[in-house]
Amino acid sequence: MRPTTEADLAEAIAAATAPLLVRGGGTRTIGQAVGDVLETGGLTGVALYEPGALTLVVRAGTPVAEVERVLAADRQRLAFEVPDLRGLLGREGVSTIGGVVAANASGPRRVQVGAARDALLGVRFVDGSGTVIKNGGRVMKNVTGYDLVKLLAGSRGTLGVLTEVSFKVQALPEAEATLVIGGLGDEAGLAALRRALGSPFDISGAARHSGQSLIRVEGMAGSVAYRLDRLRALVGGDVKVAEAAVSAALWRDVRDVALFHDKPGEVWRIVTLSTAAAEIAGRLAGEALWDCGGGLIWLRLDHGRGAEVAAAVAGRGHATRVRGDGGPVFPPEAPEVALLAAGLRAKFDPRGILNAGLMG
C-alpha cells in the first residue's frame, strides 16, 4: 500500500486486518517486522517554508534529497545532518523525511545540535486505530500539552505512522574547516576530542577513525579561522587543516559510516560515555569509528558477538545492532521501563499491527 493522502492512509490503517510493515523508503529500517507493506512515500510535498522564521513543514513521504534541495536554495539546511545509510546497510531506495524522524536519525553534528528530535517542532500521524493526531506545531517554543513529538521521533512506526513533520532549520554557515590530527593512539586521540569539546570554540563535529581525530568548526569566516588557531594549540599532535569541500567530504564519510561500506560483519551502534569509548572498542577488538567525541561508537565485528557487546557496554550506555543477522537488534530495557513502553504501544496501537515486535 502506498497512499497519497493522509485520509487514505488513515483509512488503510483502520481497515487493516493483518499486521502492517510501515516504512518510508526502507533505506534505514533495522530490526524484524512482518506484515503487508505500508509505504509513506506517496505523501509528498512542502506544506510551508518560511526561511525568515527558520521553519519548514513537510509531508512525511517527501524524499530527504528534495527537502535538502529546497532548503539549500535559501542557503539553509537540516542541522542534524541526515545520514545516508544505504551504503552501510546495502539498501536501495529513496530515503524519506518521515523515515528520518521515525528513526530519530542524526549525523556528526549531534554533538552540537542534537538529533532529529531536537529540531522537530511538530508531527501529524495516524495511530494504530486509524485516528489522525497532531502534536506540537510550527513554532520554535511550544509546551502546550504533552510532547508527543519527542515520543514519536525514534518510535520507528510502532506508535503511529507519520504524515507530516515540522522542523526548525538552520542557516548554512559561511565557512567550515576541520582539524585532522594524526600521530595519536585511540585513548589520546579521543582525549583530544574531549579537550576540544570542553573548549569554548563551538565544535560541530568530533570524530575518530583510521588513526586520525577530526574536529570541525563552522560559522563566519573570521570566526572559523580564529577557532582553528586556538584549537590547534589546544589539542597538540600532528595537525593538518581541511577546508571547505575537502572538510565536507570527510564528514560525509563519518556521517554515512563509509569506513564499513563493502566490508563484511556485524555493525553495532554503541551510545556511551566518551571516557569509556576507547576501552569498549579495545576490549571487543573490532574496527571502530568514533563519533560525537567518542560518545558514539560504530563498531564492526564478526557475526554472533552480541552477548560480548552487551557485556562490554553494560552500565555505560547501550548498543544497537544495525547490521548482521541473529540475536536481538535493540538493547533490552529495564523491566519497569519496558512495561511503560509496552503500555504506550498498547494504547496507541491496540491491535498491535504497526511494525509489531520491531522494537521489542
Place this chain on the structure above:
Amino acid sequence: MQTNFTPEQLADPGIARANQILRSCVHCGFCTATCPTYQVLGDELDSPRGRIYLIKDMLEAGRPADEKTVKHIDRCLSCLACMTTCPSGVHYMHLVDHARAHIEKTYRRPPWPGRSRTSG
C-alpha cells in the same frame, strides 16, 4: 497580590502601609533563593515569601500572633538579602518590623527554659 483589608483596618496608617507593601509583592519567589534560613530549612514558611504570607494572614484577620507564625518570623535573621533580590521592590524590612511589633503586642512568649535553669 490581592489583599483583604476592611476600610476600617486601612484607616490605621500602619496597616495602610503594610497593605501597600503586600500589594506590590507578586509572589514570584525570587527571594527564596537568597534567604539563608530557606537555604538551610527548605520550607517556604522559612522564606521571605512564606513570612509575607504569614504576616498577611495575621494582619488581615486582625488576630493575635500564634506560636507557629511567631516561630517562622523569629527565624528571620533580618539580613534583608531578599530586598536586594526582589524585582518588585517589596519593602520587606518595614513589613517584618510591623509584624514583630504586632507579635510583641499580642503574643505572650513562654518562659525561656534555659534562663530558668541558670537563674534557678
Place this chain on the structure above:
Amino acid sequence: MDMPEPDLGVIARKARIVARMRAALPVDAVIDAPEELRVYECDALTAYRCPPLAAVLPRTTAEVSAVLRIACEEGVPVVPRGSGTSLAGGAMPTADSVILGVARMNAVLETDYDNRFIRVQSGRTNLSVSGAVEAEGFFYAPDPSSQLACAIAGNIAMNSGGAHCLKYGVTTNNLLGVTLVKMDGTVLTLGGPWGEPAGLDLLGVVCGSEGQLGVVTEAWLRILPKPEGARPVLVGFDSNEVAGACVSDIIKAGILPVAIEFMDRPCIRATEAFAKAGYPDCEALLIIEVEGSEAEIAEQLTRIRQIALAHDPVEFREAADEDQAKRIWLGRKSAFGAMGQLGDYMCLDGTIPVSSLPHVLKRIGEMSVQFGLDVGNVFHAGDGNMHPLILFDANKPGDLEKCEAFGAEILKLCVEVGGCLTGEHGVGIEKRDLMSVQFDAADMEAQMRVKDVFDPKWLLNPAKVFPLGVSETRRAG
C-alpha cells in the same frame, strides 16, 4: 476557575494519611497545620488559590517513593512542587491533595567535565546548577527569567526555555536522563549521561508533562563550556513592523545571536520609570546578544549593524564595556518588576510565527482599548515567544475576570496565526480550558493515553493541562 469537587472521603481521612506519612518520613518533613499550609496554596500565579490537605518535604528518592506509595494506596492526589515559581499555576493544590515539595533535595551528586554532564537532585535551583560548574568554565544553558529561584524539577515539568534558547534550545534539548518516581512509588531511570535513548523516548515525553507522569528526583543535565565573551546591542525602532522585519532579516542572514529580546512602548516606558536604564522612548526596542571572542563578537556585530541600519532605526547602541552591557540588559531584566509597580499583572506566554509579530501586536493594542486594560509586551523575538503582561487590579471586583477574558482572546489569536498557547510556562491551571482551541478531541485523547499508562489512577497533579470536561471520566475512574 472551576476546580473539581474535592474528595470528601480523603479529607475525612486526613489524620490517618498524615500519620502514615509521618511514620515514613523524618519528623520535620510533614506539615499539616492549616496556618502553615497557607503558603502552599498557590505558586507565582496568585489569582488562583487553594490550601492543600498537607505538605511533605522529603530529602531522598526513597522518601519520595514512600510518600507516593502511601498516597497511591490512600487514593490521595499529589501535587509536585519545585520552587513554586510557576506562572501558570502548575503547582496549585486542590483541597484533597498533598503537596510534595522537592526543595530540600538540592545536592549536586556528580560532575563530569570530560563527558560534560552534571547530576543533581531536582530541587536544586537552575542558576545554582551553573554555579556548581562555573569555576571549571562550564554552564547549564536553559535560563528561564526565574532562574535564580526556579528548581530543575519545575524546569523539567514545564520544559522551561529562557532568553538564550534561540541558540542553546530549551530544557528537553539539554536533559540527558532522570530518576523518576511513578505515582505507585516505582523508581525508574530514563535516559542516562550518554544522552540518546535506547528505545522509545520516554524521557522526551516526561519532560514538559507538568508533573503529571511522575516525580523527577534526580537529573543528568548537559553542561556546556562558557563562551569567551558576550555582548548585547540595543536597537530602537519607530514601528513594530520594522523591528519584526529586522529580526527576520538577521535570522535569514544566518547570524545566530544567542538572544533577541523585544519590548514595546508601554513596556519601555514602565521600565524606564522604574529602572532608569536609559532606553530611548520609541515604539519597539530590540536587545540582541552575540557571543564569542572579541574578534568574533565584532564580526557578528558588524553584520547585525549593517542589517539594522538598513531598517532605519531611531537608535543603535553597542555596549563598549561590561558596565554598558549591564545597562542594556538592566531594563529588560527589570521589565516584570517594573510592570508590577503599575498594578497586578497576568503574564501570558503564547508563541507565534515571527512573521505574524506586527499583526499580533496591533491586534493586542486594539484589544487593550476594547477591554480597558493596559498591556505591555516583552518577549523572546527570535523564536516568537511572546509575554504580554496585562495589568489589572486584583482588589477591584470583576477586574480579574476581565483580564482573564482579554488573555484568552490573545491566546486564541496566537493559535489562529499558527502559534500555540504556551511557549515555556506550561498549561497548568491557567490555560487548561483553552486547550481545545489548539487541539481537537483526538489530539487530547492521545496525550491522555500517556497519562493513563504512567498514572492510571490520575492522581498526580490533578485538574491541570486538560479541560475538566475532557478528563472527567478518567479522573473519576
